[in-house]
Amino acid sequence: MKQSFYDLSYSDLEAIINQNNLNPSVSAILFNWHYKKKETTQWRDKISKLALAFLENSFDFSLPEIDTVYESKKDRAVKFLFKLKDNHKVETVLIPFNNKYSICLSSQVGCAMNCSFCFTGEQGLKRNLTTNEIVGQFLQAWRWLATNRPGEERIINIVFMGQGEPLHNFDSVKKACEIFLSQHGASVGVQKITISTAGYIPGLKRWSQEIPGVNLALSLHSPFEEKRNELIPINKKYPLDEVLTYIDKIPLNKKQFITYEYLLIKDFNDSPNDAEQLGMLLAGKSAYINLIPFNPYPGSHYKRPSLDKVEKFKEVLDTFKIPTLIRSAKGDDVLAACGQLNSNN
Numbered sequence: 001m002k003q004s005f006y007d008l009s010y011s012d013l014e015a016i017i018n019q020n021n022l023n024p025s026v027s028a029i030l031f032n033w034h035y036k037k038k039e040t041t042q043w044r045d046k047i048s049k050l051a052l053a054f055l056e057n058s059f060d061f062s063l064p065e066i067d068t069v070y071e072s073k074k075d076r077a078v079k080f081l082f083k084l085k086d087n088h089k090v091e092t093v094l095i096p097f098n099n100k101y102s103i104c105l106s107s108q109v110g111c112a113m114n115c116s117f118c119f120t121g122e123q124g125l126k127r128n129l130t131t132n133e134i135v136g137q138f139l140q141a142w143r144w145l146a147t148n149r150p151g152e153e154r155i156i157n158i159v160f161m162g163q164g165e166p167l168h169n170f171d172s173v174k175k176a177c178e179i180f181l182s183q184h185g186a187s188v189g190v191q192k193i194t195i196s197t198a199g200y201i202p203g204l205k206r207w208s209q210e211i212p213g214v215n216l217a218l219s220l221h222s223p224f225e226e227k228r229n230e231l232i233p234i235n236k237k238y239p240l241d242e243v244l245t246y247i248d249k250i251p252l253n254k255k256q257f258i259t260y261e262y263l264l265i266k267d268f269n270d271s272p273n274d275a276e277q278l279g280m281l282l283a284g285k286s287a288y289i290n291l292i293p294f295n296p297y298p299g300s301h302y303k304r305p306s307l308d309k310v311e312k313f314k315e316v317l318d319t320f321k322i323p324t325l326i327r328s329a330k331g332d333d334v335l336a337a338c339g340q341l342n343s344n345n
């Protein structure tokens with residue numbers, strides 16, 4: 001089977017082009033057409049016949065197939081169900097703001113972490129996604145926008161908040177980040193990429209050493225170890241205390257901060273005391289808090305707190321002077337909001 005072109009970082013491609021004595025400009029031409037112009041055919045006319053024959057014999061240029069597109073009637077969010085070559089399926093979401101989008105990428109088919117509030121967790125882990133399947137989600141979503149919402153094909157943030165635990169599939173996620181960041185291609189700014197984790201310490205170590213500029217979001221969800229154990233089983237192996245101690249030691253650049261995501265569940269972790277303890281835990285850190293009211297899904301047993309309760313929770317955090325945002329549930333009418341992705345069909 002041919003290797004996917006979309007698994008190659010720019011330096012991988014350069015090395016292959018050099019080894020095969022092809023014109024060095026081929027690498028820049030390919031990255032420019034695929035990732036900057038996001039165009040799949042015209043690059044073929046821009047290189048020699050020799051280089052074209054070599055590339056077509058060596059690489060697979062196909063992308064994950066779009067199986068179904070779900071467009072929110074409420075807020076222009078778009079969810080894609082992709083069919084992969086082995087018939088596994090995975091979901092990706094375009095989250096709108098103004099006429100731009102953030103893209104929420106999946107890193108695994110399902111997830112091994114089994115969090116008690118997450119539809120993806122219910123799927124279990126089927127397998128890791130390859131780099132080309134991650135990069136492919138981005139390119140296909142961009143092309144869908146160019147065709148269906150011309151003028152709106154502006155994806156300016158990339159968040160690994162779809163299906164899966166990205167730090168549990170570090171190699172593929174890291175290579176995908178390298179491809180997105182490459183100056184020869186999409187040239188996404190490092191601060192525009194965020195990896196969200198449930199707190200998988202081995203992956204945190206690799207993130208801090210290998211792609212430290214990429215933003216990190218920690219799914220915190222309770223300042224209390226016992227309650228967090230109930231929500232995120234991996235907390236029993238990597239307790240919050242150890243995760244925060246590890247994160248605190250990571251040198252951040254001046255513009256960098258850690259986002260702490262806090263899922264709000266009615267009558268479970270939404271009291272003023274929970275907010276107070278959370279504030280005490282994070283006060284003084286380079287922190288942003290994102291409050292995420294629980295998004296229900298078929299068969300879920302938790303409930304979302306009232307908006308009034310959510311706002312009161314935020315008011316307590318405001319007293320600690322920690323910037324806090326209440327995240328709206330975009331695309332929840334098509335099960336496209338946080339934690340509602342599930343491709344088990």
Ligand SMILES: C[S@@+](CC[C@H](N)C(=O)[O-])C[C@H]1O[C@@H](n2cnc3c(N)ncnc32)[C@H](O)[C@@H]1O
Binds near residue numbers: 161162293
């Ligand atoms: C689906 S996860 C993917 C990234 C990574 N696995 C993690 O847990 O951070 C992205 C975010 O969605 C949150 N989430 C999961 N299920 C949710 C639900 N039902 N309602 C609201 N947020 C949810 C997670 O806690 C996490 O903060």
Ligand code: SF4
Binds near residue numbers: 111115122162163339
């Ligand atoms: S919240 Fe994240 S880590 Fe937990 S099951 Fe869902 S995708 Fe996995």
